[in-house]
Amino acid sequence: MENKKNIEQNFNEVEKIIEAMQKEDVTLDESFKLYNQGLKIIKDCNQQIETIEKQIKIINEEAQQNV
Numbered sequence: 001m002e003n004k005k006n007i008e009q010n011f012n013e014v015e016k017i018i019e020a021m022q023k024e025d026v027t028l029d030e031s032f033k034l035y036n037q038g039l040k041i042i043k044d045c046n047q048q049i050e051t052i053e054k055q056i057k058i059i060n061e062e063a064q065q066n067v
Contacts, residue, residue: 007048010041017041 005013017038021031 004044004048007045010045010048014038014041014045 017034020026021034026034
């Protein structure tokens with residue numbers, strides 16, 4: 001099973017990808033590969049954020065029931 005990185009690790013990786021894309025010697029092909037890799041990481045981040053939002057909603061609903 002693949003170990004998922006946490007959001008902070010993913011954000012750091014996206015920053016590295018952006019830095020790599022900004023280098024003058026990066027080829028168009030490399031740039032496309034980096035861009036695609038970044039999109040996959042951002043998609044993973046969005047899924048993690050959605051999961052966290054759902055968990056927060058459940059916690060808030062349970063807290064309201066206990067008030």
